[in-house]
Amino acid sequence: MGVNDEVVRTVADLFLGARLTPTQRRIAHCLVEHAAKAAYLSAAEVAELAGVSQPSVTRFAMALGYEGYPALRRELRSLTGPQAAAPAEGNPMQLAVRAEAAHLERLHHDLARLDDVQRAAGLLVRSRPLPVLGLRAAAPLAGYFGYFAAKVHPDVRVLDSGGTQLLDRLDQARAAGAGAMLAVVLPRYPRESLDAVREARASGYAVVAITDSAVSPVAEAADVVLPAAVGTQLVFDLHTGPMAMAMVLLQAMCDAAPEPVQRRLEEFEATASRRHIFEA
The missing domain is CATH 3.40.50.10490 (Glucose-6-phosphate isomerase like protein; domain 1)
Structure with a gap:
């Protein structure tokens, strides 16, 4: 996907617990799959990637509690920007293990609520x-x-x-x-x-x-x-x-x-x- 796993997980967590229709879940999955660029896509571009209508993208954002897709996009930018820009150091094996450590750290955070x-x-x-x-x-x-x-x-x-x-x-x-x-x-x-x-x-x-x-x-x-x-x-x-x-x-x-x-x-x-x- 061209983006580190922590960014992917951050975007996925945005939809955690939301009751979504199958179409809305398809949009959510699309945003996770394109986490690196999702925060910079228009509603029309998201609709094209997900194979849905543009109004469906707007309804999806509202189902999550946002006024519309622009508000959701601003949230995505605030969540993914700094993490996406973080430098990666080490060989590929080290980076893979570091990503697993980040996953466990996020799991540790999530388990604050049981x-x-x-x-x-x-x-x-x-x-x-x-x-x-x-x-x-x-x-x-x-x-x-x-x-x-x-x-x-x-x-x-x-x-x-x-x-x-x-x-x-x-x-x-x-x-x-x-x-x-x-x-x-x-x-x-x-x-x-x-x-x-x-x-x-x-x-x-x-x-x-x-x-x-x-x-x-x-x-x-x-x-x-x-x-x-x-x-x-x-x-x-x-x-x-x-x-x-x-x-x-x-x-x-x-x-x-x-x-x-x-x-x-x-x-x-x-x-x-x-x-x-x-x-x-």
Whole structure:
């Protein structure tokens, strides 16, 4: 995109929590994708880039609480100008790691308010069973979360493969009593993941989504969105932020039900000791 990840995240944060129509979400996604120049585009240019009408851009700005698009553009300039001009020092590997550090710093700032994390934890900890969806690039993170969640939750079902049986497994979990699911959806946003989330919502699931941005395609279909940026400066994305968010969410689940969690942890430690599972 020709712009550092911090600027992208700053623009995306502007839309965090906003209830947007699909057309407005398309405009938001366009502004994030063109974060380097978004603050200097006219309403007509944004409309052309997003493939929408110019009045739609005006309505989008007003939906965010601005008098019109010029006011939104001034806000974008104030947010992105100094950051975009900041000099970058170091080799490409250093810059990639520095960007990840900036992502974690922003996540640290965002977690000053835990409302969404605590709401998500409350939904997930009560779900029996608990499906955890993660396809393609998100599959390892879904498995990582599921491995640790299974130590404190009695029935975690990791859904990390697609195909014709994916929706069957969601139906089976729902029939067994599941009321909520965690969906990890990361770029490039597999269509199968998005379809599964929509199907889950239609089946009555509450959906918690860990994704890279408040304007991710999964956001409009989720009940709670927990954004954490991914690194894009290497050939393949870095998922440090989403992994940190997943572990924060798991901690919040433990905090939401401390007594049963402690009991299950003690039972696991007793079993691990009896079976000599670990060397230390």
